[in-house]
Amino acid sequence: MWELLLRHGYEPIREILSQSGFRSQRKSLEENQWRPPAEIARQQLQAARDIVRIAYEQTPYYREVFGKIDFHPEDLHQLSDLQQLPILSKSKLKEHYQTLRNPHQSGLLHTKRTSGSTGRPLEIFLDDSAMTTKHAITRRANEWSGWRYGQPIAKLWGLPEHRESGFKGRLRTIAVDRAIHLNTLEISSTSLRDFLRKWNHHAPALLFGHAHSLYLLASFARKNRLAVQPARGIISSAMPLHGFQRVVIEEVFQYRITDRYGCEETSLIACQCEKGGMHIAAESVLLEVIDGKILLTDLLNRAMPLIRYQIGDAVESAAKPCTCGRGLPTLGQLAGREADFILTADDRLLSGISLTENFILQLPGLEQIQIIQESRNLIRFQVVPLEASKRFDLQGSLIELAGNLFGSGIHFEVEFVESIASEPSGKFRFCVSKMAQDYLRNLAA
Template sequence: MREVNRGDIYSRVVRHVVAPMWAAWEGSPYLKHLARLRRAQYRTLEEVKADQFRRLRELLSHAYAHVPYYRSRFDAAGVRPEDVACLDDLRRLPVLTKDDIRANREAMVADNVPADRLHPRKTSGSTGVSLQFSVDDDSMQWKRGCTYRHDEWAGWRLGERVGLVWGNPEYKGSWRGWLRNALLHRGTYLDTLRMDDEAMRDFHSRIMREKPTLLFGHAHSLYLFACFVRDNGLEPPRPRGVISTAMVLHDYERRVVEETFGCRATNRYGCEEVSLIACECEAHQGLHVNMDTLVVECLRDGRPAEPGETGALVVTDLTNYGMPFIRYLVGDTARMAADPCSCGRGYPLIESLEGRIADYVRTPEGEYVSGISLTENFAMVLEGVKQMQIVQDRLDHLVFRVVPGEDGNQGLEADIASLVEQRFGRGMEHQVEYVDSIQSEESGKYRFCISKLDAAQAFRAGEAARQ
């Protein structure tokens, strides 16, 4: 068996020279946060909780004093920040929904955070509904440090190359992005919007040459690439680890990924609004809750769910003072584990995530298109859409279920037709269905993209298309 990829000489240069100099030039403290988070990860659960609650009290005081929306929200609930004497008291505040954010976005911005310290964000996640919000600069640096620490749990080290099975690489938008990627981030991308044979073969050639120590990407997309490598008899890359995110990594997918690449797959969970929520460690006994920058509640009927019970996830971001997210209802469900992890870290474990599934679409030409990537190319660019769902009922047919926005749907069908041809080719037919609402599944999770093709059918169709 070929030796596992190791970091090259330049990765050490990045780690000890380029990254510190770049952080100093940017005025970014993320490396200091990373060092602190490394030291903090083996604290006892009691120590972690004490630090978490201290930061929560500071956030609540800030939100009441400087965020008009939360001041009125606290007053309506009859709660002052000092009334929250323990984590259980946090439940006296109502949850924050996506509709709340859309309706009160301007009032949710803190009056003491300069506008030039706020970074606008727009996401639809896996819900198919666009959401606009802001993250302050300090929060972004905390999230960056936290993400790198969890990347290290999969065996990667700062400065080493990464193969990314991901959509719409941001670095291509400017020469600065190209330079940053070449010198610092060192990412090689397989765009999940075009996972055809040619693109996957090209990605395989590049990562075999560049030898990344980490493969990172959407769960389904990593699985599809692993199947491509296996089914075409290609020599598999040998990273130290694989990080799977954005959707549920099913057991059958994990087996294929791990057997193909010869290493363990690390399951990660997060969302654009608050970044990393939970992640597996090297013991792979569940996903450690990120208590260093978040408060994560798992609730069933308004109470904390018992271990093994399915509950709704509610998250408070302890770092984003510019536009606080306090008791944010993410829209996903999970089951908490009863026992701690054997790794020695005190963070509680999520036993399993429920309902975080976004299917991929298969084109008549044999390409795979990630459902997560489609949110960025349909739900986020179409005007006049309140909510959307894409259903593939045949290999050559899609159904677009659309809840129209208040401004109507003039020109919408022509825009959808244009996007379908761009993304799926002329062989893909489609229809648009206007509906009053799109219901969640029994799990409580709304799925933006649903494929009614079973895996075997899709693979057989792909083989036929290539012949």
Template structure:
């Protein structure tokens, strides 16, 4: 009760709208597809009108394509007329996109993110938007019978500036949260000891996997954990064997971004349901194009999130009718540059997926390119002649003789303190 009281007091101060947002989300949890469609359209109409009134960027953009949401009819076809928005544009036209100069929000929060692309983006998040984002997470937790005030472990970055460190420690205390700072035996033992009273774990999936492996080596088994939630990184299928052994659960996925909010959350039946009450997700040429329906202070209409995805209308056993995000196949990133041709970085996804399907070998990998025509491949397994032969054979299907690969054995492909990326190019 004490933790619940602290949490709810904090919400009243910081996010007074969160309880209403949560109740709204729970009320539509098992709505039909048509009901969700109607709800999206209602929110889209309100959003387009608001953008036309208060955002210089969108007013000019709408006028150019002949859209006037203030007088004309609004439907989903109109949305398709709006140009797709890139992160470069969010940065370049930042002040024009913001509505904060012409509309007075009761409360807003400063946000800053670089994301996977490394491009710095700053914006103001209005309180209702922030509350919907937090309420969406809480709804996902409720699917696993977890309350947000319950004890939880956190695998995330840490700021070592003194003031920020004190702020982090205070926030962790208020959220009944503890986190892992390093992989030293001392820190790991302390973290695993605290896990004995935790109800759920969350954070970078690669960090969770690393800790699960170390816990299994130490013979530590924690079956009190109800949920392990991976965010911000790809969750490889073979992570499950280690996390199930250590914590009794596989890692489930939460998908989103700072500027687009929570986009999808995995249910107990194993499907990632789109958060259709707060966003519209289009899949165009395989890319995730997201419209945040609750972001009023910094609207993002038809935003190219930079991910390749697959969406399915498959009926889920859990009974929820929200569309299913079947897979996030990879980042839309820099090309891999061969001696003669360029290749999308998504090629790596298919190389390693084929190896897993055809050979049953699931590999954790990270690739870097520093020189044209040469690819460095880091792997978390012993490099044997048979493995090199298998890798060469699969890479040659896509690159032919246009690329030379160097395979390097690492205990972990994750770079300490950074999000795991499957490919990075250092070629200008």
């Protein structure tokens, strides 16, 4: 009953009050996903022409870049013509941050801050119309899992939303999301058992979290032979979902996993459908693969256009056609961001993804960070500071935050470096911990 009230009462009234057009967007997107691939490609070409024109006419950065190569928006006759434009790297985005913003964009703007896929902080501005459409695209993808809006959810994430948005966020968590939450910065045998008890009692429709956190939860339940209510939807996000993880999670929760791929800069990039195809959110992003590297053109964001933006992730295999009937293009196997857990002195596990987000977002003096656990009692931070002159202040703030997160019994070392290299595979590891890897192997045995 509450589910129906939320879906057919709360959401329509909220949309009338906000005048966002979200529900009409949802209906249009539901229809659009079934259009033929050629028609979706034509839509992308038109959207690319529009965003290139806006970038040229309204942002100082692109006006200068296009001028240097003698490129004009009318020169974009087909999608492959975008390859005439230079790649926008993360370093270029940070360097030209002010001139990439559209000073002519009016209306409500949203700020999105992220640790990125290389441990570097980035801040992106997004116009309200783009935010609404991206939200609708994410809802469409989430419902491919089998979940429907209004059904309760269970989250494995860094921090509950209400800690950031106060009473309003707490009310939404209880009344709208009806969510139970496992804080991935405070994982222990006790918290895992408590979460599974709540899961069995409340029987949420959707289990949502980082791939490695979902695997940890499922492995813990399997090893301890705990009864687990079947899921009605599972979404894995924020990092690669490996085959061995998928097997254990699906076995324990008795439901297929929907693997979701995105980044904070452009929101959802691709998502698995019920047939297993990883479909690209073609109404929102245009995706290119050049030498195995992913480039994104945001087709919606007029406040800060991102054209041929290299996000740092790579594709390991070619796209495969999907039998679901959707015309949305597909994406091959990803080689994305990775992060181990950290194992504390008092036997708690802390999610590497959640840790990195906390450090990046709470310490504005960081250019890049990597967390390396040398032993149960020693954690070393490799840090690239924004300003060399403020190393002392940054080190003090970093150690204070680490002490609050990791607890007592751990010594911290801070090593300031000029850069932090990716692994030979091209992946960047936010957190590296052999102790946690061994612990997880034993947990799953």
